[in-house]
Amino acid sequence: MPGDFKIEKIYNQYIDDLLSYGIGLGFHRELIKDAIQDIFYKLYFKRNELKGVNNTKYYLFQMLKNRLFDLSKNTIITDEIDIYKNLFTIKVTTLDQMIVKEDQIEIHNKVEKLLDMLTGRQREAIYLRFIQEMSYDEIASLLDMTPQATRNLVFRAIERIRQKEDLFIVLLLLYSDYLLN
Numbered sequence: 579m580p581g582d583f584k585i586e587k588i589y590n591q592y593i594d595d596l597l598s599y600g601i602g603l604g605f606h607r608e609l610i611k612d613a614i615q616d617i618f619y620k621l622y623f624k625r626n627e628l629k630g631v632n633n634t635k636y637y638l639f640q641m642l643k644n645r646l647f648d649l650s651k652n653t654i655i656t657d658e659i660d661i662y663k664n665l666f667t668i669k670v671t672t673l674d675q676m677i678v679k680e681d682q683i684e685i686h687n688k689v690e691k692l693l694d695m696l697t698g699r700q701r702e703a704i705y706l707r708f709i710q711e712m713s714y715d716e717i718a719s720l721l722d723m724t725p726q727a728t729r730n731l732v733f734r735a736i737e738r739i740r741q742k743e744d745l746f747i748v749l750l751l752l753y754s755d756y757l758l759n
Contacts, residue, residue, distance in 0.1 A: 584625070584628075585618065585621055585622050585625065588621075588628075588634060588638075589618055592634070592635060592638050593614065595635065595639075595710060596610075596614050596638060596639070596642050597610055597611075597614070599639055599642065599643075599705075599710070600613065600614070600642060600646060602701075602702065602705060603643065603646060603702075605646050605650065609646065609649055609650070610642075610646065612649065613642055613645040613646045613649055614642060616645050616649075617638065617641040617642055617645055620641075633712075633713075633716060635710065635712070636712055636713075636716040636719075636720075639706075639710070639712075639716075639720060640719065640720060643720060691742075692739060692742070695738055695739065695741075695742070696735050696738060696739075699721065699731060700731060700732075700734065700735035700738070701735075702721065703717055703721065703728060703731045703732050703735060704732065704735050706720065707732055714728045714729050714732075717732075
């Protein structure tokens with residue numbers, strides 16, 4: 579079937595990003611793999627849903643997040659679901675491709691300090707905005723916020739980063755290196 583190839587191409591293109599996002603949300607790797615399998619199973623049988631999608635990456639991230647929370651409801655007390663909203667973490671390994679090899683350990687430590695300064699929601703917003711290059715509207719939908727609140731969240735995160743200029747400069751260098759490659 580011609581649609582099979584498209585689903586396979588989408589899977590290969592986004593699997594690493596989806597896995598990283600799920601880990602960042604604080605879920606176990608096996609649950610994430612199950613959720614990814616579920617969303618691609620659904621896409622396979624409902625291929626026509628993709629026709630109206632403007633941003634495939636955003637659509638997949640939204641599906642993954644929803645599926646992860648659905649799967650976790652069976653094992654989590656309702657009050658604990660709110661805890662997940664503040665647990666988002668970014669492992670520096672998602673930045674490895676942007677880091678110059680000879681400075682990797684030093685930059686790794688600086689970036690870890692930078693990310694530790696931010697709240698979980700700020701880390702998630704920064705990750706989605708600058709690593710996954712999503713729009714504020716898409717991030718707002720994923721975080722269940724308004725676009726303006728999302729802009730404010732990213733702005734506050736950047737302001738917090740600017741308080742430590744040396745770490746802010748490192749992040750800018752990493753990000754600019756990422757854009758050039």
